[in-house]
Amino acid sequence: MAAQTPHDRITRDDLESKLRELEGEAQSQVESVRPTLIAVGAGAVALLLLTAFLLGTRKGRKRSTVVEIRRV
DSSP states (O other): OOOOOTTOOOOHHHHHHHHHHHHHHHHHHHHHHHHHHHHHHHHHHHHHHHHHHHHHHHHHHHHOOOOOOOOO
């Protein structure tokens, strides 16, 4: 980048081009990380569901009543 002298003015086109450049860089970074984020998110959801299932079955066993029927 060239150093600007006090007489150089920043124009609207300069700002737009710089923002478009930054946007392009950000989108390329997001596109490269997206598959990893999807995999991590899916793993987290699976772990959460497994934990909820295991805690639910444990609680169900803990609270279940055993009824014993005897014939006389």
